[in-house]
Amino acid sequence: MAVPRLRTTVLGAGSWGTALAALASHHSDTLLWARDAAQAQAIGKQHVNTRYLPDIQLPSALQCTSDFDEAVGHACRGGVSSALIILGVPVAGMAETCSRLAQALAQWPSSKPPVIWTCKGFDQASGQLPHEIAAAALRGLALPGVLSGPSFAKEVAQGLPVALTIASEHEATRQAATAALHGRTARIYGSTDVVGVEVGGALKNVIAIACGISDGLALGANARAALITRGLAEIQRMGVALGGMPETFSGLTGLGDLVLTATGDLSRNRRVGLAIGTGQTLEAVLAGGMTAEGVRCARAALALGQKHGVDLPITEAVCSVLFDGLAPRQAVSELLSREAKPE
DSSP: OOOOOOEEEEEOOSHHHHHHHHHHTTTSEEEEEOSSHHHHHHHHHHOOBTTTBTTOOOOTTOEEESOHHHHHHHHHTTOGGGEEEEEOOOGGGHHHHHHHHHHHHTTOTTTOOEEEEOOOSOOTTTOOOHHHHHHHHHTTSSEEEEEESSOOHHHHHTTOOEEEEEEOSOHHHHHHHHHHHOBTTEEEEEESOHHHHHHHHHHHHHHHHHHHHHHHTTOOHHHHHHHHHHHHHHHHHHHHHTTOOGGGGGSIIIIIHHHHHHHOTTOHHHHHHHHHHTTOOHHHHHHTTOOOHHHHHHHHHHHHHHHTTOOOHHHHHHHHHHHSOOOHHHHHHHHHTSOOOOO
């Protein structure tokens, strides 16, 4: 008997959701959901996401809809063994999307498909990681997991090489994500460390802002390397305190993602730091339309570190610059004047 072709649904037609949908369409029957009907129609007919990836031609096999129930049903009709739902929404949209997804999945009581998300950060209000938000909303209706790693959406959509990690306690979820995305231009690695992968993805954004500030101040490559190295130690301390595996942070979703976000020109978090380091205020940066997940989650990360007794000096310095008016050069001076310690 022939194995059914995998059916993939991607909820969220931003740059990353669209890029992953384009990648998955080479391996599976893929349907992208866009909240805006006009955008969905344009993507379906012109095969271009003019809002987020205007210069990239999407695969002709990729279809798009603005009907949420249709999008969920597309995956669920494949059955548990040949379905995958990808949540391509930011942390701020996780709770609402998961709530809608739970209602839609209730119409498919025997399905329980693999559901993975791609967002990186902490919820600003609760301090929750994405897997905690998903667990509360989905209530066992799906097999959850997180997809993360060093990746810029534009490069993935262009068909440039990328390596990502799918982390889940469920083998079926790891297998579905691998089947939908592995090969061609993407290499997918499996992990069971959901917490470690999520902490790496969240905190690297804050460290990338710090690196951007340093580069904006023209402090040099030595300073950037120090921030990346000590930032990684900071990320690992937090991750292990929350239950992550130490080795996760030397992999794609730790060191790999941190290096990319802290040094890459396409990194929004780095660009925010650069703007602040060259004298702009956070208010001016945000008013100009530039947003970054690191700004949203920095305070939540610091509060979580304080709650668990984890020392996060770089995160604390970033918060002081972003929200308390501390001058960037003064923040650097205070970091350098900290008591000397063994590495």
